[in-house]
Amino acid sequence: MPVTYHEVIYEPGPVARVIMNRPEYRNAQSRLLLEEIDAAFQEAVDDPEVLVIVLSGHGPDFSAGHDLGSPPELADREIRGWDEDFVGVYDRQRDTRITNTMRWRNVPKPTIAMVHGKCIFGGWMVAASMDLIFASADALFLPSHTQYFSAPWDLGVRKAKEILFQNRFIPAQEAKELGFVNQVYPADVLERKTLEYAREVAERSPMALRQIKHSINNMQDGQGFTTHINASFMTYAVGARFGQPDPRMVKGKRQLSPVAQALAKLKPWPRPRQD
Template sequence: MEISDPILVDRPADRVARITLNRPEKRNAMSNALRTQMFAALEAADRDPGVSVVILRGAGSCFSAGYDLSSDVRDEQPWYSAGGLGNWPRHVTEGCFRIWDMAKPVIGQVHGYCLAGGTELAASCDLLYVAEDAMIGYPVVRSISPPDNQFYPWLIGMRRAMEMMLTGDTISGAEAAEYGFANRAVPLADLEPMVLDMASRVAKIPTDVQQINKRAVHRQMEAMGIRAGIRAGTELQALSAMTESAKAFYANVRNDGLTSALSARDEKFGDYRTKAE
């Protein structure tokens, strides 16, 4: 039983709101309860005239290891998404575009694991700063499907996206910055002060101007097809989740538990929880 709040909200600097994913014992796995509170906090900050920018980070050892696969993600979703096949990937991309469409910039602060749904959340932020030794990837491609939000080709290009999609391997924070997934990578000890400094710089610009600056970049990406492309990708995710391999993985989760199923998935690669220390 969890006794902590799934998110924490504070004001670490003038006109800066900070949201912390607060399930460190679960590597900040995103249950719908956590997602409901996180989006409510994001929207409250977007409405608050005293806030100019929002920081999104994770408590404990990592940013987020992804969605909470031990729960039924169809239950108690933060907002209504049309049901039927593809409900979950559609719901996820709607959430990503909720952040995309907010008036105020959202800055992601990533350390440790940033996996699966964690990468989708990080990719939705307007600015992203990472620890050099962060581990970023989408291991779900090994057993179930491509991402719900298929951002990789847009952010890191076709060749690197293909490599990550065909292996499920991680990239380091340093590589993420080199490839264009993140703005910058720094040593972990420098990450929080750098993010706070950047947030304070962003907050100096009036919010009525800043929201147009944010949209100006997004409109160019939309003219190139990013919104349509990501939405189209939800159908491929739903199709892949119906394969025999995906069904077998879900059966392993039901029969042997999530930890065992993930270990069986990754042991042939020798990484994630199966990595030799």
């Protein structure tokens, strides 16, 4: 049965497009958006005409990360329910942040994240699960340090520590130099260059592409990638359940969230234009 999408635009074809479509919320990841990304990837996997999948975001940013309470998200929670007990929260977050993301990592077709603007926390998780990342020159990446914790693999151990300790955005060119981003292009040619590459890859044998991807992912898993992701999520879950503020850090003042701290180091984040 065809899927009706509300927060994703899906365009089939040899190079299928999965476009996050919540521009008014900078593609913050609602429960519905994550479900529709998953459905779109499955549709692409099931379609023999699809050879490569390109994931992108509509609007000013690739993704602002988790949706922590937009009106549509809150309405959805009211309608469908939202477990507040620890087990319910654990199961929901494991499903949406680990099971989904690992499934996208292991899609048996090449995947490319086409990133522009800001790519924050949950956005990093989704982009990191793709095989390749092509970015605009003005893209900024804020690595996630919880849930799907791939940053040590994405950046290298020492660089991951340095950047996460500092809690800062990584400009696209630096992300390329660190090996997280494959190619950086001016914003006005990013889409053209990404699709040109995707079409070139789509000319190759689907079986050869599948074998290459499977072999490289297997190599990474042999080094402990999946075990690390699962263990890191458990560490996050325990910390979220039992963690308490450090009085030496708080000092009686309300601290900014990690995202707000990183944003405070940048120039003011412009509001979307209202045409």
